[in-house]
Amino acid sequence: MLISRRTIAALAAALPFAARAQDLPAHERTLHEAARREGELTWYSGQYSAEHSETVGRAFTARFPGVRCNVVRSTSQVAFQRLSQDMRAGAAQCDVFSSTDFGHYSLLKRENRLLQYRPENDAGLFPDLRRADPDGYYHTSFMGLYLMAHNTRRVPEADAPKKWTDALDPKYRNQIAVGHPGFSGAIGIWAVQMRKMYGWDYFTRLERNRPMIGRSSLDPVTALNAGERGIGLAVPSSSTSLSISRGNPLKLIYPEEGVLATISPSAIPRNAPHPNAAKLFMEFTTSRYLSDAIRPMFGDPIHPDTAPAEGMRAVSEIRLISPTQAEAESGVPEVRELWRDTFGV
Amino acid sequence: MSRLILSNLTKRYGALTVVDGVDLALEEGEFVSLLGPSGCGKTTTLRMIAGFVPPDGGSIALDGAIISAPDSVLPPERRGMSMIFQSYAIWPNMTVEENVAFGLKLRKLPNAEVRARTAEMLETVQMAHLAGRYPAELSGGQQQRVALARAIVIKPAVLLLDEPLSNLDANLREEMRFEIRRLHNAFRITTVYVTHDQAEAMATSDRIAVMHAGRVEQIDAPHLLYARPRTRFVAGFIGRTNLIEGNVANDIFAADGFSLPASSMAGQALPPGPTLVSVRPQSIGLHRGVPDAPSGHPVMQGTILERTYLGESWDYVVSPAESGLRLRVAAPPLDVHDVGGAVWLALDPRQLAVVQ
Amino acid sequence: MALWIALALALAFLVAFPLIKLMIASVETRDGAFTLNNYATAYGRARYLEALFNSLKLGALSAAIATLIAVPMAWAVSRTDMPGKGFCWAMVMAAFVLPPYLGAIGWILLAGPNSGFLNVLWRAVTGAEDPIVNIYTFSGLATVIALHSFPLVFLFVKSALDLISSEMEDAANILGAGTFATMRRVTLPLAGPAILGGFIIVFLETIALFGTPAIIGIPARINVVTTQLWQFFEHPVRMEVAAAYAMPLLLITVAMIGAQKLLLARKGFVSQTGKGGERREIKLGAWRWVMFAWCAGVGLFAVMLPVMVLVQASFAKAWGRGLSVDNFTFRNYYHLLFEHDMALTSVWNTIWFSAAAATIALIIALLVAYMVVRKLSRFADALGFLAMAPFVIPGIIMAIGFYAAYASPPFAMYGTAALIILAFAARFLPIAFANASAAMRAVHPEMEEAVRILGGGRMTAIRFVTAPLVKRALLGGWLIVFIVATRELSAAVFLVGPRTRTMSVLLYDLSEAGNFEVLAAFGGILLVITMVFVAVGMKLAGRDFMLRRS
Incomplete structure (x- = not known):
């Protein structure tokens, strides 16, 4: 009873997207047939926010009726922790694993945990995002831009930081909020990038400003909305923009050194219980329909057919910074430990 | 001046008057028992003296100062009294020594004095060797001694005891009875003792107040209470008795089967009219042949109707000839009579008490 | 005899094995060799x-x-x-x-x-x-x-x-x-x-x-x-x-x-009960x-x-x-009730996991309590001890013990509903046991003996005399276990799988997402559900059923 009501609601909400079987490209149609027999898939989602993830899950089921998407949204490190626990226990529960910490994938690939599959739609992504893995074990499903934001009531425009290093200014003591690399993948990547640019000293100095530490990279947005803190570090542009659109007194800051871009993939675990549904989901994430689904909520499109959301800067206009995948894989566990030593949690 | 005076003390619970105009005065150092069946108001009276229960009427005065009246009740903690409870109320979380020292510490006495007096008191109640024990490790009698020590050590103005022996077995009860009296003789603390056990009251008290239905029926020394009960209730409640109805006319008390000079009973003239007389079974002589009784001592022939052996004595029910009376008569164990046997009864007028 | 062996096995499974497994795991490498490196x-x-x-x-x-x-x-x-x-x-x-x-x-x-x-x-x-x-x-x-x-x-x-x-x-x-x-x-x-x-x-x-x-x-x-x-x-x-x-x-x-x-x-x-305990x-x-x-x-x-x-x-x-x-909206509730993929599933999971766990815990507790109170077996006290043991085991350790013992093959129960139900049942067994033995003690054995002297067997006695007498108390016990299970997080957080998440775990996940409004709405739903069950409990088992101490 519960399920049917939700299904109806989901269908009703996504009716404009609904595609009839004959509209699907041939490769998707074949996969859809196979996926329908599996009926569902479980998506460990650490990339998109809770709201975005739920929307994506519903859009997927709307486009491919008969295949439910179980959204298990958490921070990327928690998602990876769940996956590790599954693997440790020999349990197959996850069909698609999405993390903002792209270091996870080279590790999983090396441990031979992933299923090789290159979605055909991958070729339609922005050129820079295609073929994330030359061997086809994982594929870009997310591009997150992480920058700074301030609450304009607590920190006026003139006083707001302009660069990542401005956050170290003692005048921002007790004003800063930031996520935690032990939970958020993006924060881990960000910490690796900051360390690369400024050394770990960046964080020992940041610690002196007594930042409030959340778990998710979204936590600072909440703190800014509430007026608990004035400046958010490494906040996602999409959720912050969504928050602004809802009337919160927030403003984005594009740091002069560059905006952190986490171009992160998704992968199918080798033991996925619903491999066809998982493959279909990979086709979905690399098609324009994912980008279309997240656009109204200020998600950054990864497909060229989808225009950036209202009022968002196009990626081409922004200076982007990012560590390499190798740097991420070895760096994130390191900065996580360093972080805990520096901040105590 | 009396130490403790209860005047017209009254307590009602709703429509029920549980204490009904009680008057009582205790002299300094006196030991008075409140004796009566359950529900007679004795415990309520005691709790009013302690200050736990406010009176609805009358007053209580201690050394001349009113401490309880319907509008003003001095709280228990400021009365300088102490009390022994039915459950002993020995605090199980404190050692014997701590229990006894508690009242002294409250009085902010120097530690050395507290220790000395506690030790002395424990010595007195023969508990010194158990000073470090917890109450759970003590027998009932030992707990009782702790309760006594705790109450007496503070040298209270008045010591109150609420059925303190009712939770002990028979042997221990007897022992503790004498212990309580011994302590009283040693410390001479003015004491009010509530009990429903007349033997306890007799053994311990200077005077006994017999209570019934919220009233004091009679206050007297224990032997007088026994020998000279003044009411039918007291006569019946204290020991066993024969109540004989008769009539007084021209200084002659005439009952069914015998008569005697009325003044020989009470030592004074009695008003004419119906009169009730109490005579104890022990006070009636039982003889096989015609007894040689002084003049004025009535003698009757009778028949044994029933007999019961009670251990210390025989209890015979005798029906005097030409009389509707049935008299209980006590006799020593070797005075054996068979049911149906013929006997002679002799009455001593001095042992007869006129009751109301 | 068969009964007590079954009970012993159940308790070993629920209590002893996870703990022993945990202790063993702490001195083993992943390959099973002895080591103190973990410490x-x-x-x-x-x-x-x-x-x-x-x-x-x-x-x-x-x-x-x-x-x-x-x-x-x-x-x-x-x-x-x-x-x-x-x-x-x-x-x-x-x-x-x-x-x-x-x-x-x-x-x-x-x-x-x-x-x-x-x-x-x-x-x-x-x-x-x-x-x-x-x-x-x-x-x-x-x-x-x-x-x-x-x-x-x-x-x-x-x-x-x-x-x-x-x-x-x-x-x-x-x-x-x-x-x-x-x-x-x-x-x-x-x-x-x-x-x-x-x-x-x-x-x-x-x-x-x-x-x-x-x-x-x-x-x-x-x-x-x-x-x-x-x-x-x-x-x-x-x-x-x-x-x-x-x-x-x-x-x-x-x-x-x-x-x-x-x-x-x-x-x-x-002795604090005293006599003359007015x-x-x-x-x-x-x-x-x-x-x-x-x-x-x-x-x-x-x-x-x-x-x-x-x-x-x-x-x-x-x-x-x-x-x-202008700040008021039903949107958060609407989102959870009609849009969210897991919210209603987790509500349903919570209710049925908790109900199943309460039932299992109470049945085991009842049987053990019966044996202990009536002294039916000389091992009864050992069973009683095992039933009370989880009382002193922190929930999170219990969960790790369950993970260590049953997550991997041969049991391979990780992420299944059964594992969570059993973990809940084990965790709250002491509450159930305390309730059950208090209820049992209140039934004087002579009540049963009276049945048996008239020719009824023990089971007849239990069915017609004991069970009706303890019914209300047991219902209260069941509801307490149920209610505390609905809010249990630390035992659940290590054991849930994607489809077996409970409300408490989902709440925890939501708390990571930084959206307090939706989180609060989900908390509101949890509170309403709890209140309904508390109200039912008060109606059926007496106003003070949660707070009676046994």
Whole structure:
């Protein structure tokens, strides 16, 4: 009873997207047939926010009726922790694993945990995002831009930081909020990038400003909305923009050194219980329909057919910074430990 | 001046008057028992003296100062009294020594004095060797001694005891009875003792107040209470008795089967009219042949109707000839009579008490 | 005979095996060789030791605050003529059923140093710069935990106070102690074992608590044992290290219970029932209003304020904007009820897992209690001991034990509903057992013997006499287990799979997403469900079924 009501609601909400079987490209149609027999898939989602993830899950089921998407949204490190626990226990529960910490994938690939599959739609992504893995074990499903934001009531425009290093200014003591690399993948990547640019000293100095530490990279947005803190570090542009659109007194800051871009993939675990549904989901994430689904909520499109959301800067206009995948894989566990030593949690 | 005076003390619970105009005065150092069946108001009276229960009427005065009246009740903690409870109320979380020292510490006495007096008191109640024990490790009698020590050590103005022996077995009860009296003789603390056990009251008290239905029926020394009960209730409640109805006319008390000079009973003239007389079974002589009784001592022939052996004595029910009376008569164990046997009864007028 | 073997197996499965497995895992490498490296790793870093130390400090502080809160309440309710006792009960009960992590979120909204309502109000009224309360501090964390664990102390202490005869107090009064001196020097020391017991329970609950330290402790930068245990489950999952790290927690627990027994061994608190155990209410005069204010204050901070801000947030577009018409929305509830993929599934999971766990726990508890109370087997006491053992095992350790024992093949139960149900059943077995044996003891064996002498067998006796007599008490026990299971987080968080998430786990996941409005709405749903079951319980099992102590 519960399920049917939700299904109806989901269908009703996504009716404009609904595609009839004959509209699907041939490769998707074949996969859809196979996926329908599996009926569902479980998506460990650490990339998109809770709201975005739920929307994506519903859009997927709307486009491919008969295949439910179980959204298990958490921070990327928690998602990876769940996956590790599954693997440790020999349990197959996850069909698609999405993390903002792209270091996870080279590790999983090396441990031979992933299923090789290159979605055909991958070729339609922005050129820079295609073929994330030359061997086809994982594929870009997310591009997150992480920058700074301030609450304009607590920190006026003139006083707001302009660069990542401005956050170290003692005048921002007790004003800063930031996520935690032990939970958020993006924060881990960000910490690796900051360390690369400024050394770990960046964080020992940041610690002196007594930042409030959340778990998710979204936590600072909440703190800014509430007026608990004035400046958010490494906040996602999409959720912050969504928050602004809802009337919160927030403003984005594009740091002069560059905006952190986490171009992160998704992968199918080798033991996925619903491999066809998982493959279909990979086709979905690399098609324009994912980008279309997240656009109204200020998600950054990864497909060229989808225009950036209202009022968002196009990626081409922004200076982007990012560590390499190798740097991420070895760096994130390191900065996580360093972080805990520096901040105590 | 009396130490403790209860005047017209009254307590009602709703429509029920549980204490009904009680008057009582205790002299300094006196030991008075409140004796009566359950529900007679004795415990309520005691709790009013302690200050736990406010009176609805009358007053209580201690050394001349009113401490309880319907509008003003001095709280228990400021009365300088102490009390022994039915459950002993020995605090199980404190050692014997701590229990006894508690009242002294409250009085902010120097530690050395507290220790000395506690030790002395424990010595007195023969508990010194158990000073470090917890109450759970003590027998009932030992707990009782702790309760006594705790109450007496503070040298209270008045010591109150609420059925303190009712939770002990028979042997221990007897022992503790004498212990309580011994302590009283040693410390001479003015004491009010509530009990429903007349033997306890007799053994311990200077005077006994017999209570019934919220009233004091009679206050007297224990032997007088026994020998000279003044009411039918007291006569019946204290020991066993024969109540004989008769009539007084021209200084002659005439009952069914015998008569005697009325003044020989009470030592004074009695008003004419119906009169009730109490005579104890022990006070009636039982003889096989015609007894040689002084003049004025009535003698009757009778028949044994029933007999019961009670251990210390025989209890015979005798029906005097030409009389509707049935008299209980006590006799020593070797005075054996068979049911149906013929006997002679002799009455001593001095042992007869006129009751109301 | 067959029955007791079945029971022994069930208890071994639920209690003994996970614990033994945990101990073994702590001294094994992943390949099964003996090693002490896990302990070296677990205690090799200052940070890990500090987390342990923090937990002990937090446990002691929370327990102290909870005791401070609860003891005066228990005294006032049990022994005085304080007004509003019914209200007081309601507050204690509400604080008891309010999941601690929900309270924690309520307190973030109330006492965030800059945005919390209390601080906003404080600044508006006084013009002060500094906040009056800051939830993101050690004492803030301890207070929030205490505000939700004080009912345990209250229950312990109140039931002890209920047993003390008024003569104990009279005896002190007549020796010269006033009302408060008597309370301080006689009444409370008499309840000493209960106070100590309550303190220890809160201490143990606190060091095993996962949700509140994760939600408040991380922003406050306080790492504790449970959040550290969680870190050992990061990739690569170091379950063995977690097992080693959990051992002191287990030892501390056992040591504390042992110390309590030793401490109280000599003093005979049994006799506090006394004879002539008459009880009267102490007349407090004007002080009764002071006591009432205390109780009402506790109710305000433990229940009313957090629930009020949660309800406000759940209907808000942005909770920071406060109460206003244009900030009001049903969107959060709509999202959860009609759009969210897991919300309703988790509601359903929670209800049926909890119901199944309560049923299993109660059946086992009932059978064991029957054997123990009727002394049917000389092993009965051993079974009773096993049934009570989880009482001293912190929930999070239980969960790790279950993970160690049953997650991998040959059992391969990881992520299944069965594993969670069994873990819940094991975790709450002591509650069920305490209820069942109290109910059993209340049925005099002669009741059954009367059936048997007339020709009925034991089963007939149970069916027609015993069962009907204990029915109500058992229903109460079932509901308590059910209700505490619906809010259980620490046992669930390591065992759930994607489709077996419970409301508490989903709430935890939502709390990571930083969306307090949806989170509050989900908390609202959880509260409504709990309230429905509490109401049903009060109707069927008596008004005080949650708080009866057995």
